[in-house]
Amino acid sequence: MPDPTQFEVDLTNCDREPIHLLGAVQPFGFLVAVSRSSWVVTRVSRNAAEWLGREGEDLLGLPIDHVFLGQAVHTIRNHLQGAVMGETVARAFGVTMTEAGLVCDVAVHLSGDEVVVECERSVPEPAANAAAMVRGMVARLQRTDDLRNFYRIAAREMQALTGFDRVMIYRFDHDGSGEVIAESARSGIGSFLGLHYPATDIPRQARILYEKNWLRIIPDISAEPSPVEPARDHNDRPLDLSMSILRSVSPIHIEYLQNMGVDASMSVSILREGRLWGLFACHHYAPHHVTFERRTAAELFGQMFSLLVENRERQTEAEYEERSNTLHNKLVAVMAAEATRFESIVDHLDEIADLLVCDGIGLWVEGRATLRGLTPNEDDFAGLAAHLRDRGVNEVCAEHEIGAKYEPARRFSDRAAGMLVVPLSRQPGDYLVFFRKEVTRSVNWAGNPEKPVSVGPLGARLTPRKSFEMWKETVSGQSMPWSPVEERIAEGLRVSLLEVILQLSNLTEAERRRAQERQKLLIAELNHRVRNILSLIRGVINQSKDATSIEAFTEVVGGRIQALARAHDQITSDDWSPASFRNLVTTEAGAYLGGKADRVVLTGSDVLVQPEAFTTVALVIHELITNSAKYGALSDSRGQIDIITDFDPLGRLTIDWGERGGPPVKPPKRYGFGSTVIEQSIVHDLGGEAKVDYELTGLKARFVIPPKHFQRSEIVVDRLHEAPRADEGGNALPADVLVVEDNMIIALDTEQMLLSLGVGRVRAASGVSDALKEIERQAPDFALLDVNLGAETSLEIAERLAGMDVPFVFATGYGEQAALPAPFDATYKVRKPYSAQSLQEAMAGAERV
Numbered sequence: 001m002p003d004p005t006q007f008e009v010d011l012t013n014c015d016r017e018p019i020h021l022l023g024a025v026q027p028f029g030f031l032v033a034v035s036r037s038s039w040v041v042t043r044v045s046r047n048a049a050e051w052l053g054r055e056g057e058d059l060l061g062l063p064i065d066h067v068f069l070g071q072a073v074h075t076i077r078n079h080l081q082g083a084v085m086g087e088t089v090a091r092a093f094g095v096t097m098t099e100a101g102l103v104c105d106v107a108v109h110l111s112g113d114e115v116v117v118e119c120e121r122s123v124p125e126p127a128a129n130a131a132a133m134v135r136g137m138v139a140r141l142q143r144t145d146d147l148r149n150f151y152r153i154a155a156r157e158m159q160a161l162t163g164f165d166r167v168m169i170y171r172f173d174h175d176g177s178g179e180v181i182a183e184s185a186r187s188g189i190g191s192f193l194g195l196h197y198p199a200t201d202i203p204r205q206a207r208i209l210y211e212k213n214w215l216r217i218i219p220d221i222s223a224e225p226s227p228v229e230p231a232r233d234h235n236d237r238p239l240d241l242s243m244s245i246l247r248s249v250s251p252i253h254i255e256y257l258q259n260m261g262v263d264a265s266m267s268v269s270i271l272r273e274g275r276l277w278g279l280f281a282c283h284h285y286a287p288h289h290v291t292f293e294r295r296t297a298a299e300l301f302g303q304m305f306s307l308l309v310e311n312r313e314r315q316t317e318a319e320y321e322e323r324s325n326t327l328h329n330k331l332v333a334v335m336a337a338e339a340t341r342f343e344s345i346v347d348h349l350d351e352i353a354d355l356l357v358c359d360g361i362g363l364w365v366e367g368r369a370t371l372r373g374l375t376p377n378e379d380d381f382a383g384l385a386a387h388l389r390d391r392g393v394n395e396v397c398a399e400h401e402i403g404a405k406y407e408p409a410r411r412f413s414d415r416a417a418g419m420l421v422v423p424l425s426r427q428p429g430d431y432l433v434f435f436r437k438e439v440t441r442s443v444n445w446a447g448n449p450e451k452p453v454s455v456g457p458l459g460a461r462l463t464p465r466k467s468f469e470m471w472k473e474t475v476s477g478q479s480m481p482w483s484p485v486e487e488r489i490a491e492g493l494r495v496s497l498l499e500v501i502l503q504l505s506n507l508t509e510a511e512r513r514r515a516q517e518r519q520k521l522l523i524a525e526l527n528h529r530v531r532n533i534l535s536l537i538r539g540v541i542n543q544s545k546d547a548t549s550i551e552a553f554t555e556v557v558g559g560r561i562q563a564l565a566r567a568h569d570q571i572t573s574d575d576w577s578p579a580s581f582r583n584l585v586t587t588e589a590g591a592y593l594g595g596k597a598d599r600v601v602l603t604g605s606d607v608l609v610q611p612e613a614f615t616t617v618a619l620v621i622h623e624l625i626t627n628s629a630k631y632g633a634l635s636d637s638r639g640q641i642d643i644i645t646d647f648d649p650l651g652r653l654t655i656d657w658g659e660r661g662g663p664p665v666k667p668p669k670r671y672g673f674g675s676t677v678i679e680q681s682i683v684h685d686l687g688g689e690a691k692v693d694y695e696l697t698g699l700k701a702r703f704v705i706p707p708k709h710f711q712r713s714e715i716v717v718d719r720l721h722e723a724p725r726a727d728e729g730g731n732a733l734p735a736d737v738l739v740v741e742d743n744m745i746i747a748l749d750t751e752q753m754l755l756s757l758g759v760g761r762v763r764a765a766s767g768v769s770d771a772l773k774e775i776e777r778q779a780p781d782f783a784l785l786d787v788n789l790g791a792e793t794s795l796e797i798a799e800r801l802a803g804m805d806v807p808f809v810f811a812t813g814y815g816e817q818a819a820l821p822a823p824f825d826a827t828y829k830v831r832k833p834y835s836a837q838s839l840q841e842a843m844a845g846a847e848r849v
Contacts, residue, residue: 023238024225024248026218028289029104029120031228031246032059032067033239036115039064039073039831043114043239045246047226051119053100060229072097072106074788074813076117079108081746081833089243093293094122105292109243116239118246123291133161134297138304147312151182154305155280159184162266162290162298164282168192169270171278174400174481175199178278189285207276210269212242215299217266218249220287221257225249264288266295268302272310280305317485324355324489331355332496345424345432345497346370352432355493356486360416360435365424374437376412381433383408388421389428396490397421398482400436410477413438418479420486422494432497434490436479517684578608578711581655584618585643588625596634598748600625604645606713607653613709616685623677624657624701632699633662639698647712652688653705659698667694734781734843735760740771740797741811742789746832750784753836771797775804782843783808784830787820798824807846 025031030051033043041062049055052067065073072095083090089109097104097119104119137157144150151169159167166189169182176199183193202210210216225248232238241247257265264284270277280302290298331351345352345363349372353361360373364385369378376384387406388397400418402409409416417438424430582602589597609617625634625641633639639662646654659665668675682688682703689704737759741747744766751762763780765771767789774780775797783801785794787810794810801808802823809828810820820827828845830838 023231023241024227025118025241025244025246026248027223027226028219029118029246030226031244032064032117032119033111033114033228034064034117036110036113039115041067042233043228043230045226045228052098052102068097069099076106076108076115077813077832078743078746079106080110080115081743081749083109084833089245091292091296094124107245107292111240111243112237114239116241116244118244120246120292123293125291125293134301134304137161137301138308141305141308148182150308150312152184155182155184158268158280158282158298158301161294161301162282164264164266164284164288165189166192166283168281168283169278170197170281171270172276176202178202180281181278209242210267210276210279211271211274214269214302215245215266215295217290217295218257219264219289221249221254221263221265222287261285266290266298268298269306270302270309271306272313277306277309317483321485321489325492327351327355328489328492328496352493353434355489356420356434357436358420358434359437362431362433362435364431364433366430373435374415375435376409376416380408380412384419384433385431388431392428393421393431394423394428396423396487396494398487398490400481401478403477413477417477418482420482420490422490422497424494424497432493436482438477439480517680578610579614580606580713581609581617581645581710582606584609584614585621588618588621596629599634599639600641600643602643602645604643605647607645608711608713610709610711613686613705616681617705619677620681620703627678628659628662628699631663632665633659636662638662648704651707653707653710655703655705657699657701657703659700662698664696665694665699733758733760733840736778736781737762738771738774738780738783739764740766740783740789740794741786742766743786750834750839753834753839757836757840768792768794768796772800775800775806779804779806782806782846784839784842785810787812795821795824798827809842809846 025045025047027047030048031043031045032041032048034040035042041059041064044059049057049059052059059067064076068076075092075095079090079092089107092106092108095104095106096102097106103122105122107118109116140157141150141154144153155167155169166183166185168180170178171181172178177196178199178201179196180192180194183191185191228239228241257263260283262283263286266280266282268280268282270279280298331348334348345365349361349363349370353372358373360371360375362372362375362381363370364381369381369385371378371381375381384402384406391405398418398420399405402417402419403413415437416435418436420434422432422434424432585600585602586597589600628634628639628641633641640660642656642658642660644656644658646656648654678701679690679692682690682705686709687706688709689702691702693700737754739747739750739754739762741750741764747764747766751764754762763774765774771785771794783797783806785797785808787794798808798810809830810824811830811832811834813832828842830842834842
């Protein structure tokens with residue numbers, strides 16, 4: 001069974017957010033928290049002094065570079081910059097922390113105003129190539145067609161990687177309970193395969209953490225946790241350990257594992273669309289620790305497995321949905337030609353039943369019933385229709401146990417235990433109902449699923465089950481649950497019958513043709529994405545195969561997977577609130593272009609695109625960017641895309657797309673799906689305009705979107721041509737800034753912050769040679785110099801700038817006490833990770849020094 005709650009859960013408030021995270025860490029590592037503003041130690045785990053060889057010393061209040069070596073602090077600061085940008089946990093392997101030679105694997109993340117640094121002893125594994133191992137694991141999964149073997153092989157691969165006695169794949173059901181669907185275990189310890197566990201074993205609060213943290217490990221349940229001190233800060237706030245790798249374990253969970261006879265456990269989350277689908281649950285019957293590097297590989301494998309599971313499920317759903325849509329379209333065409341009314345739906349009831357997997361179908365229209373297959377009788381159906389009307393059901397409603405809400409349905413549950421209701425009128429009253437028969441089944445529970453409750457000083461609390469002996473339950477009165485894809489198919493049918501068929505006589509021929517074209521476009525988009533997702537997965541892995549370490553492999557592949565997920569969320573989001581066009585472009589560029597994303601230049605005013613238009617605009621931008629990466633300006637190393645937003649005299653949004661510097665452009669030889677999306681979707685869906693020109697020097701396109709589909713935003717994307725603005729001290733900001741930084745991500749982030757402050761132009765150089773060439777080309781008005789440039793320093797650049805009277809500051813991960821030669825010991829220093837405010841202060845400080 002996977003790890004249950006990490007909290008003591010109040011039964012009267014089970015739906016609340018986590019109410020208490022334990023303020024302690026597991027002793028296989030130690031924790032140090034520092035203030036983000038001062039980098040002074042604010043909290044430590046009690047065992048930190050022992051780990052650092054400083055027993056008896058009070059570390060609280062010390063500067064961080066008095067606790068760790070300067071090079072270690074520099075590494076922490078550099079990695080924190082990435083953690084801040086990605087809102088995640090950054091990792092570094094094999095970092096020397098102390099003069100005594102303590103070498104640790106380090107995890108860094110933000111928790112409110114504090115930087116949390118977690119360390120555990122580094123265990124080198126020279127014989128293990130974890131990056132190659134994960135690639136091999138994924139490759140073996142991709143060669144598996146049968147779903148049962150797919151899960152079984154995944155469990156076996158995870159066991160081989162981590163060495164646990166038992167590894168299970170645990171999948172959550174629609175009601176929150178779960179089932180062990182695959183298992184790999186050493187011989188002689190029995191099997192949990194096929195056992196079910198109640199939803200209360202993993203409450204909602206614990207599931208939230210599983211969605212935040214991909215991996216959780218408990219190497220030894222008997223190990224004494226080390227408290228974090230002080231427990232609360234000066235504002236009486238505990239340290240939020242939600243993202244902690246070392247976070248301690250609830251006594252409730254310890255008792256739960258003891259009841260199972262487990263001495264060590266680990267879980268890796270399996271997510272679909274950001275929600276918890278299931279877990280890799282790992283058990284060991286003696287203390288068992290997995291090294292940081294192998295845990296990172298296990299986490300990456302969990303991410304890849306999640307993507308593969310989502311792809312396989314989507315492919316199955318897409319095939320089902322495509323079949324239903326084909327039947328749906330034929331049915332709509334026939335009914336439309338007949339000028340269908342309510343009564344004549346009866347003539348096509350059998351064809352409608354074929355749209356979904358069902359055992360019967362019923363139609364209730366204007367007080368009359370029509371039934372086909374396994375259904376309630378007419379009297380029972382009339383009572384059910386009245387119940388639906390009294391409940392005010394006016395949208396698609398799926399239930400796998402009708403009797404749970406309508407007791408009289410128990411009489412006919414053998415024929416119709418579940419239903420999918422499709423309303424056929426604006427006001428509740430007329431319904432099309434798909435029925436499924438009862439499926440009586442035996443469920444093998446791991447113990448009685450009714451969790452006991454005890455009463456203590458805090459009231460009624462959940463307590464762990466003490467028995468895990470198999471407990472059988474016969475489930476009756478239920479049908480097979482209805483899936484989300486079936487609900488979508490039913491909703492499409494409802495729209496067609498209610499909005500299209502029933503009002504067909506009021507539609508013009510042009511409106512009817514527009515509806516049909518939109519359906520074709522949506523179906524084509526579904527097929528397009530399903531066919532391409534496997535290629536995307538292979539591409540992510542293949543493009544990352546040159547990584548030489550698990551850290552590099554994790555960063556590259558994990559970053560690309562997250563970029564793909566964010567872009568997918570932009571296209572399919574159902575948040576139903578206006579979304580930024582600028583964010584849409586940057587998300588698509590980051591997801592599909594990687595290092596080429598900085599060659600997409602967006603200028604003009606930002607707008608907030610309305611929800612009903614956002615998917616259409618997102619799809620157009622997606623197709624343009626991916627086509628450019630394959631065939632256009634971004635297909636080589638020289639091209640660039642310019643995107644300009646503006647408003648015409650009618651108040652319409654204009655989007656001008658221009659490509660330049662790429663290979664010669666030729667018009668496409670065939671008119672495929674991508675061309676259809678680019679040239680037709682804005683015209684048909686939004687009533688706008690689209691023009692595409694395949695000029696030899698680069699593709700040019702112009703799109704016009706009516707005002708009802710967007711809101712104007714106060715944000716102006718392009719500040720390149722604005723006059724320098726004054727800062728709070730009255731000094732004008734420099735018009736031209738040179739940034740010398742050997743880390744590309746930090747350089748790009750710095751450029752964005754400087755431009756947002758109002759700096760006119762930012763130039764970036766990665767080393768001494770590049771920087772001196774930029775200075776020779778044109779002297780900057782100000783320079784930001786990273787002291788440490790890998791194998792060299794920026795002191796030569798500083799000497800050149802000083803001789804030209806160009807103001808500059810140093811950027812360093814070592815803090816303000818970084819040792820510099822005498823000519824520069826008074827030069828202003830800005831510490832990493834820096835913010836827009838600290839950069840503004842640095843530019844002002846350079847003038848004062």
